[in-house]
Amino acid sequence: MPSPLSFPPIDTGALRCREVMRRKTIGVFDSGVGGLTVLKAIHQRLPLESTAYLGDTARVPYGPRSPEVVIRYCIDNARFLLNQDLKLLVVACNTASAVALDVLQKMLAIPVIGVIEPGARAAIEATKNNRIGIIGTRGTVKSGAYQSAIRKQRGNVELKASACPLFVPLAEEGWTDGPIARLTAARYLAAFDGFGMDTLVLGCTHYPLLRSAIAEVVGEGVSLVDSAQTTAAAVEELLDFRGWKAEGPSDAPPSRHYFVTDQPEPFADVGERFLGEPIRGIERITFPEF
Amino acid sequence: MPSPLSFPPIDTGALRCREVMRRKTIGVFDSGVGGLTVLKAIHQRLPLESTAYLGDTARVPYGPRSPEVVIRYCIDNARFLLNQDLKLLVVACNTASAVALDVLQKMLAIPVIGVIEPGARAAIEATKNNRIGIIGTRGTVKSGAYQSAIRKQRGNVELKASACPLFVPLAEEGWTDGPIARLTAARYLAAFDGFGMDTLVLGCTHYPLLRSAIAEVVGEGVSLVDSAQTTAAAVEELLDFRGWKAEGPSDAPPSRHYFVTDQPEPFADVGERFLGEPIRGIERITFPEF
Known part of the structure; x- marks a missing residue:
């Protein structure tokens, strides 16, 4: 023994x-x-x-x-x-x-x-039509970090990214619903008109606060990927x-x-x-x- | 000689x-x-x-x-x-x-x-009813710098100051007119309802870009003091x-x-x-x- x-x-x-x-x-x-x-x-x-x-x-x-x-x-x-x-x-x-x-x-x-890798993975899990939108600050969008993290895991996806700089000050000001938040969301998200995404990555830690204004604009058919979650x-x-x-x-x-x-x-x-x-x-x- | x-x-x-x-x-x-x-x-x-x-x-x-x-x-x-x-x-x-x-x-x-002393002087020159409003960033308003610069030159004035944090990102984004700028201006400037000012100091170097949206909200009876000028x-x-x-x-x-x-x-x-x-x-x- x-x-x-x-x-x-x-x-x-x-x-x-x-x-x-x-x-x-x-x-x-x-x-x-x-x-x-x-x-x-x-x-x-x-x-x-x-x-x-x-x-x-x-x-x-x-x-x-x-x-x-x-x-x-x-x-x-x-x-x-x-x-x-x-x-x-x-x-x-x-x-x-x-x-x-x-x-x-x-x-x-x-x-x-x-925060990027988990968000990218969740977006791939969520999409059914392989069309994913990404919103974030100007720097995040320009860096292409979400785009390459998503493509690394799945090649056959259509991606479109757009910056929403005013979302950060709106969230910090607490103006997360009401007409100004909705109009701002509508103006920024118009960039995705005709793109046909079924998934949108909220690629900025401030954006979960604006989730309902964003959801209202993109409609129920689009899953929102919250990178905090x-x-x-x-x-x-x-x-x-x-x-x-x-x-x-x-x-x-x-x-x-x-x-x-x-x-x-x-x-x-x-x-x-x-x-x-x-x-x-x-x-x-x-x-x-x- | x-x-x-x-x-x-x-x-x-x-x-x-x-x-x-x-x-x-x-x-x-x-x-x-x-x-x-x-x-x-x-x-x-x-x-x-x-x-x-x-x-x-x-x-x-x-x-x-x-x-x-x-x-x-x-x-x-x-x-x-x-x-x-x-x-x-x-x-x-x-x-x-x-x-x-x-x-x-x-x-x-x-x-x-x-920029503060010249703006304060211009506000005193502009006002006839001695009721002056001041807008600026949260920091400027909180510092009380315009308020004390104005009071140093004239004691018998009524002052009211309010911060407009979203004006800076709106100006940087170039959204200086249209419904979002107007609604934002209206929401912030509602702080002056009933104050009866005839002069408003644009106490932030970004605000001259939003001059027309601000002027539309406060109306013609209020002189805007542009601290850049x-x-x-x-x-x-x-x-x-x-x-x-x-x-x-x-x-x-x-x-x-x-x-x-x-x-x-x-x-x-x-x-x-x-x-x-x-x-x-x-x-x-x-x-x-x-």
Whole structure:
């Protein structure tokens, strides 16, 4: 009979590791409040997980900035969040996912999930006629990130992408229904007239707030792919696969931490609508080189 | 009869100085494209002047940032433009004028003009019933800069200020007329219902583009004070007073320089509407510590 010491140490190590990993935190960052829609979806789907959110509000928006600038900002954000005892990092920003995900995945030892790949996968699952529309910020659309993520998985799709820059300020202002939201949605979505899509990707973390105005314009025949929901699903899938999911009473109660790089008050005011609950205890941080 | 040498040397010095100063450049900075409305007004009023414009597009917008961050950015901008052989610096940004004008005026040897003081003066000249409305970004309104600049010059005025955050993205998107602009203007300007103002200060460099939608809502009885125009007038007044105005053929032909801190293309695309003419030869700069 083998002595206990002869058991392969890898198993107990992996088990111990899983126990440790289950208690660790999910880190989420965005340039501002938008990623809170992703965090909200994570909280709803995985209520036992501890989370740490960083909104880089001193340098928002990332959309119009050049790739090298965005990559630099993302590295700053990741470096800060890594000190929060993470098991997983979510890049809850389309611009950052399009531009910096590869770099972060190569740099970091923990898994890094962006918002584009899950949205692309959900769009392919949703479409029946292989005609998919994509809306996002000017930067996301121009980057072609959704287009190439979708084409990588399925070649025979017709894609059309269009930018809706006013959706972000409308969502932040809270004007998410009423005539101005509807007219703005109608004006932007006219770009898809005659395209015949059955699926539309909301390729910006702000857009779930405008979901009903968008749905009204495109009609019932078009499935809306909400990248906040699909990203939360991808997070769950990864935690399940690795056995890292927090498991309730035996683990510590989940913590929620919020960090910003500029004033906490406007973040709290606007962010509440995005998170769907009040945001308390926001901590302002400064990057050394900023 | 005194020899020529006995003339007070200060005069020839001042004259020589004036000749030199006439040929120097007017520096203008803003966080982005908005200040181009001020530059446009300067070009129209003072077509012989050389100008250098810096749009700090890598760090736009300044509105939501804290005063100490904005001051730091403004010092960077001023320091860069000072190398362009300036006679005068225009802070063509309401947020920066509200927060950093004092600091820059104390730091720099050349005169520094902001957009708030000229707008406040013009509002006082325009009002007959001493009821003045002010619109601007959330930051400008909250700073109370227009309110205190107006009250400093006239005590017995009724002031009401309200923020119109969507005006900036509407102007940048080029949606400056039509139903969305009108509905947005009507919704924001409803804040002034019953106030009885006869003067409204457009306290943001983007707002002149929405002038006709705003005028339609407030009606003919309300004078609109355009801070781009009033700032250009203040620049001319100062140059006249000092004898520093460029004087045509005898001076070198005026130059126009444009600098940005992020990608030139979006600046050129959006800026053209603000400047009213194509913008060529935009140079991208980097701050050492940025």
